[in-house]
Amino acid sequence: MIPVAYNIRSLKVRKRNTIAAAAGLAMVVFVFSAVLMLAEGIERTLGRSGEDGVAILLRKGADAELSSGIDAAHLGIVAGAGEIATGSGGIPQALGEVVVVLAQPIARMPDQFANVTVRGVPDNVLPFRSSVKIIEGRAATPGTDEAIIGKAIRGRFAGMDLGQSFELRKNRPVKVVGIFDAQGSAYDSEVWADIDAVRSAFGRLGGLSSIRVRLQSPGRFDAFRARIETDRQLSMEVMRERSYYNKQSEGLALFITAMGMMIAVLFSTGAMIGAMITMYASIAHRKREIGTLLALGFSRISVLVSFLLESVLLALVGGGIGAVLALSMRWVSFSTLNMRTWSEITVSFEPTAGIVIGSLVFAGVMGIIGGLLPAIRASRMSPVTAMRD
Numbered sequence: 001m002i003p004v005a006y007n008i009r010s011l012k013v014r015k016r017n018t019i020a021a022a023a024g025l026a027m028v029v030f031v032f033s034a035v036l037m038l039a040e041g042i043e044r045t046l047g048r049s050g051e052d053g054v055a056i057l058l059r060k061g062a063d064a065e066l067s068s069g070i071d072a073a074h075l076g077i078v079a080g081a082g083e084i085a086t087g088s089g090g091i092p093q094a095l096g097e098v099v100v101v102l103a104q105p106i107a108r109m110p111d112q113f114a115n116v117t118v119r120g121v122p123d124n125v126l127p128f129r130s131s132v133k134i135i136e137g138r139a140a141t142p143g144t145d146e147a148i149i150g151k152a153i154r155g156r157f158a159g160m161d162l163g164q165s166f167e168l169r170k171n172r173p174v175k176v177v178g179i180f181d182a183q184g185s186a187y188d189s190e191v192w193a194d195i196d197a198v199r200s201a202f203g204r205l206g207g208l209s210s211i212r213v214r215l216q217s218p219g220r221f222d223a224f225r226a227r228i229e230t231d232r233q234l235s236m237e238v239m240r241e242r243s244y245y246n247k248q249s250e251g252l253a254l255f256i257t258a259m260g261m262m263i264a265v266l267f268s269t270g271a272m273i274g275a276m277i278t279m280y281a282s283i284a285h286r287k288r289e290i291g292t293l294l295a296l297g298f299s300r301i302s303v304l305v306s307f308l309l310e311s312v313l314l315a316l317v318g319g320g321i322g323a324v325l326a327l328s329m330r331w332v333s334f335s336t337l338n339m340r341t342w343s344e345i346t347v348s349f350e351p352t353a354g355i356v357i358g359s360l361v362f363a364g365v366m367g368i369i370g371g372l373l374p375a376i377r378a379s380r381m382s383p384v385t386a387m388r389d
Contacts, residue, residue, distance in 0.1 A: 022317045114335075128214065134148065145197055168202070225238040292387065295383045314371075
């Protein structure tokens with residue numbers, strides 16, 4: 001077999017062509033990796049919002065809290081279920097909330113509006129969600145027109161920063177008294193205000209969007225669901241909280257992945273053509289080398305494998321650069337529309353080892369496809385004719 005060092009030296013000698021082809025391949029792999037990282041980021045952002053030991057109850061037939069409506073009186077019935085864990089004082093860990101969407105001016109563009117999720121919460125919300133911490137200011141006082149906001153939307157919307165005020169409805173100002181960190185979950189993009197204030201402002205008196213309960217153990221879920229879903233009086237559907245948020249992420253993650261893959265396929269076609277042109281040009285300038293290799297006794301298969309390997313090396317160099325550039329996106333976050341709630345959530349790019357390996361494999365495949373025809377051409381050359389050129 002022809003030594004790999006021969007192919008590496010060849011790429012170094014033709015630096016200009018190598019850099020041009022590698023840059024095109026790097027751009028494709030960057031797009032490919034970034035799309036996968038973004039889809040992963042969406043799934044993790046929503047997935048972090050759920051816990052295995054928590055069940056969420058919605059109105060039967062509703063697929064999101066925003067479209068669900070539950071009689072507030074049913075909270076007491078649900079809280080009496082034997083599978084629910086109890087907190088201090090033997091109080092069942094059950095939480096009733098109201099979720100609405102508020103169109104709010106964007107701080108930097110006051111003429112433009114975007115939807116932000118407002119969650120009406122009871123006074124036991126922070127003990128129930130122990131992963132949520134107040135990082136600045138203080139918790140809202142129950143029964144008042146105070147609110148706390150997630151760190152991801154701080155300053156993004158008009159009136160949504162510590163000490164500022166915004167209106168739940170006209171002439172109903174709410175003051176922001178705290179900023180919370182929800183560990184990168186979807187809660188980081190929400191406003192939490194007193195449940196009675198939200199109900200009053202949005203005409204949801206006597207109603208809830210959802211009920212959450214913490215079970216004694218994740219294994220008690222099936223028994224709890226059977227108890228609730230067979231109760232015709234309640235007419236509720238029960239899901240594990242993590243499953244609920246995973247379902248919420250499906251549509252958006254699939255949409256971004258599909259769009260990104262379409263762009264990557266278009267770009268990769270151009271990159272493979274670029275690699276093919278580079279290899280054809282390389283072969284055209286190395287006919288005497290190829291003829292010499294064949295005259296020295298290297299088989300046509302060895303020549304084919306050698307030039308194919310050279311194309312793959314070129315692709316891996318470009319792919320490696322693209323993957324490293326994509327990793328730098330892990331510090332980038334932006335807001336996008338959650339199509340289930342029609343409100344904004346802030347997501348970030350989430351790199352994984354699987355995405356990096358997959359991107360390099362993708363680059364290698366482009367190298368094989370782009371280099372196959374030039375390699376076949378090189379292997380079919382006549383040694384005598386090639387050495388005369």
